Amino acid sequence: MKKDITPPAVENVAVAIVKEMNDLNDLEWNVYLLNLKDEKIEKVLVSSHGYGSVNEEMVKTSTLRHFLDDIEPNAFVKFEPIMESLFGINNEYWVSFFVDNVMYDKKYVFLPETIKEENFILIPHINKPGVMIK
Numbered sequence: 001m002k003k004d005i006t007p008p009a010v011e012n013v014a015v016a017i018v019k020e021m022n023d024l025n026d027l028e029w030n031v032y033l034l035n036l037k038d039e040k041i042e043k044v045l046v047s048s049h050g051y052g053s054v055n056e057e058m059v060k061t062s063t064l065r066h067f068l069d070d071i072e073p074n075a076f077v078k079f080e081p082i083m084e085s086l087f088g089i090n091n092e093y094w095v096s097f098f099v100d101n102v103m104y105d106k107k108y109v110f111l112p113e114t115i116k117e118e119n120f121i122l123i124p125h126i127n128k129p130g131v132m133i134k
Helices: 084-088
Strands: 013-021 027-035 041-054 057-060 064-071 075-081 090-099 102-110 129-133
Touching (some): 013 090, 013 102, 027 041, 027 064, 041 075, 064 075, 102 129
Antiparallel strands (some): 041 090
């Protein structure tokens, strides 16, 4: 039965980790969800957590859940800060949303040591440097 269900593919929705300056002129890292579609995504839910090995010891962060409501076409939402000390483990974001009453979901995983300046691009719509998974 389960094998007969084919979930629709998620396209033009991305998660980005962006390096930016805050109001106090301090460097910080934030996680954004980008809707690169020409249509609104609705009832957006993001679940995030980190896991991996640090100094040969398994590490797991708390799971955070964010309800982002609706995201307009070609728009973005900042939904959580991330500490630089977590860049050495997997950082996973599970995104679920609806378009025309059809549910979509996708897992985005930033692998250890991939969040670094040599992998930066200019993030669309945000126009700041960062790493993005689409």
